[in-house]
Amino acid sequence: MSSSTREAPSPWEAQRSFDELGRPLRDLTFCVVDLETTGGSAAGGSMITEIGAVKVRGGEVLGEFQTLVDPRGEIPPFIAVLTGITNGMVAGAPPIESALPAFLEFAAGCVLVAHNAPFDVGFLKHFAEQQQRPWPRFEVLDTARLARRVITRDDAPNCKLSSLAALFGATTTPNHRALSDARATVDVLHGLMERLGGLGVHTLEELQTFSARVSTAQRKKRHLAEGLPHAPGVYLFRDDRSRVLYVGTSQDLRTRVRSYFTASETRSRMGEMVGLAATVTGIECATPLEAQVRELRLIAEHEPRYNRRSRNSRKVHFVKLTRETWPRLSLVTRVLDDDADYLGPFGSRRAADKALAALHDTFPVRQCSGRLPRRPSRSACVLAEMGRCLSPCDGSVDEQTYAAMVRRLSDTLLRRPDEVVESINRRMEALASDDRFEEAGVHRDRLAAFVRAASRTQRLSALSGCPELVACRREDDGRWAVHVVRRGRLAAAGVIPTGADAHQYVAELRASAETVAHAPGPVPAATAEESEKILRWLESPGVRLVDVEGEWVCPVAGATRHLAVHDAVAESRRTLVPFEDRRDLAPVHRPAR
Template sequence: MSTVPRARHRQLSLDDLGTPLAEADLVVVDLETTGTSASSDAITEIGAVHVRGGEVIGEFQTFVDPRRPIPAYIAALTGISDTTVRGAPAIDTVLPMFLDFARGAALVAHNARFDLSFLTASAARIDLEWPSPTVLDTLRLARLAFGRDEVRDHRLGTLAAHVSATTTPDHRALSDARATVDVLHAIIERLSARGVSTLEDLASAHRKVSAVQMRQKHLADSVPSGPGVYQFVDEHRAVLYVGTSRDLRTRVRTYFTAAETRRKVLDMLPRAREIRTITCATATEAAVRELRVIAAEQPPANRHGLRPEKATWLRLGAGREGLRGARLARGEDDGSAQIGPLRSRHDVEALRGLLHDAVMGRATTFEGTDRARPDAAHHERLRRAMIEDPTEVLDHVVGRLRTLAGLGRYEDAEALRGRVQTYLDAARRAGRLRALARVGILVAARPAPAPAPMRPGWELLAVRGGRFAGASVVAAGADPVAVARALAATSTGEAELVTPLCQGYHQEAEILHGWLAGQDVRIVLSDGSWAQPARARFDTEALQRRYRAAAS
């Protein structure tokens, strides 16, 4: 059986839509977990195989410490016990490594809903942005490729035996991922005879292209390749929808395939008359430009990023002003402090109550004119809990959790745990924004990928006060320092727009921080000190450590 997709031998024309399967990067992933619920169970092992054109490019495997006991029946099924994962890295270490391994690739899994639910839930818990890759489900695809007259069911073990997979699945992540690779190639071999030739074809094999998509697909003809921003424009030249991609041509063409099912997009397409593009040096620049265009144009089909100036903060005022909600972040040199932006304005009262209870005692109140105002000592403790150290709050919460659990009030305990998670998220987010906003100019570099046998060059990013100030890609052998100096010199206008805690552009600053927090990033030049905030202080793990310490 050949494992090379037939699309490899097909001459593609300029009218073909999507990424040819022979050129598509696919990462086949499998997880082992402590149970079946993504909300209450945890990952114990990740195994993944990167394939392209039928060839294995690389593999990824690691155990994960779930920070909870592994049930005996799970240990018997997988062979992964508490002893196995002891000393293994936690998910907040493993997941960024896996996403780096899978960057730019489509994810493939057997019964993908299960694996993706755990991956996305884990990303949300550690405040890690999920990249939303194309997802292929070999279970769903196998039902199209192999009828019940061929296989008795579509379980991975059954399919692996049917296609003579080189690896037998055994409920271990890497073995199951390897077996899924062989099943995937057999599916591609079967479906290619039905006209499936691109990644988008495969992702939407069970759907049909609408008449509107067929009629409008010519709009993608002039879209260039490379990173950038695209805008769907109507007959009055009003912007309907804005998006971004590492490859504009490939991404825009997917809007005219059956893989596109979003109602807001399908409703927008009939009104589109043109697709404008802004080419960018890097994908990071494109992501920032997208936010800025959305904020300026207010396209009706977009939701995220429409009003970056709108935010809600929890502010501790200077002197005895106390805690209150605020719409604008301000400087903190006067002794004030703020955390956020919060997910919702409804979080203000919950967090204010949590901090007051922890620092000033539960007898304090917020009602009417009796609202408690902190004295100087309490003010300093509140400020420390918001900016420097959550220990006092966490110790208070641990005591309350243990009391509630002892009384059997588990719903109240879960509500309290949710409040402290919101507090930790908001403090950690503010710490990132605070650190970025304080740096006058920062130019950093990381290796830029290059196809073999070319040597990788450098991708440069300039940040001024937390705002995007420029980006460039430097070829291998060239001097990145000269380019860094040019970026710094040509971005001085951004300094006039810098605000405390990146107020009004915090979404942009989060993108930049994610880049700076990546692997192999090196500082080329800076004006002002830059240091990553200590994540471990305001992290769920900090609460768990305090809880374990109290128990012992």
């Protein structure tokens, strides 16, 4: 990394201050930054591997900054596959103690810009604090957040950096390299500014506070919120034929519903929905968790056209390990009471197929359909010839050997995923070392799908296996919220009144709770989404278990411990282009000419 950067001085730095109001955008200097990291959390130990930044003012590039950073440790195979940054590339690169001050000097006096800014700025601030280095009082602009206020579905399918770069004709394709992504973000920033300029937005203050304009017709419907209470609950927008258009939840029903008729509601879809709404119904709930669960159930019941998650909400898939003489893995859409092992549920067939492929890559279980007799009666299939099946059909394996492999597979599904994780990681490392990143990416996605499904199955099975669980938490107003959960389903919710006998209240709540019958599967009595919301509440700070019938435990060596790196990769990929669109970008640090 060069220690000098030629750039034109910023007149704004000398003439204006950040506290001055009404600063024209054309006079401001922006530093657009992007980072590559070894994971998703600096506090969790993830390190920066690359910093890229572009300084611009008035549409002109003033300078560029790029450096690889030595993370002082091995780059996980997942990250190497995603970014193309390898351990060899960062060997000899400056440490963060040198790279960070050089970047801060480059960005001094600028408005800091990033796509999904909390991620990049969070990493930078973390290491500044770690080095006991004062953090400059940057004003921060998030192009992702701004795009969500401006871009409609008619413009782009989403607000990922790749989609916005295509929309605005960016000269650089984002490719998970820091400088390339920063260059693409510059073009996105300019495209957003140009669009907002036509709406009368010309200053930084106007840019930061911009929200979609609300029509007069929308404002006239504010009276629909007047009958709602200032209390937590669920609200339902209905049209003139009483059909449910949208279901939402809030801690303050009246305030939230009123926001749909003001400038604070910026989603274009919601504007269309409000235009059709004739009434709003509110349902008070004892606790926020009850409101969230009621929302899920109402969405499943009514399938409102303006709730995205209502689409295909009942189409789930499971991977099943069959119970027969020669067990196999099968993709199914429902759980039976057949004592089989199930992995899921998956929200899409595609995710289920990936997890199934990860298992088949590791365990040579038969993939042919139908039952096989105990004695061989067929010739070997192609998979057997490739060494990917133990081939019970032609007698290549005995029942005991096959059963031992199936027991390992069952243990992988229900308790310990390490065999799949280690096998696919070795395969990815080998492919990445041969620069076969596309193939490695396929295995990365398969492993991620499996790990998420295994973690979900293990956590949901633990909760749904409990006939009853009662827990409470002291809320902000000092009262205790109580929930009765039966087999993963919320059966009752309440708040202990001030001065009431807590034991008697809980006993009465349990007596009046919904009866939930036993059923097979990881989530037999509720949807996976409901049980997961309950789990998040149970695992939140301050929750106390009042009583547990059964055992609520998860395997110590379960899949959840592998989620962190997969979540970091998924978040990074969410904002950028697919792996196959990645282009090579040589490290560079040079001023604009």
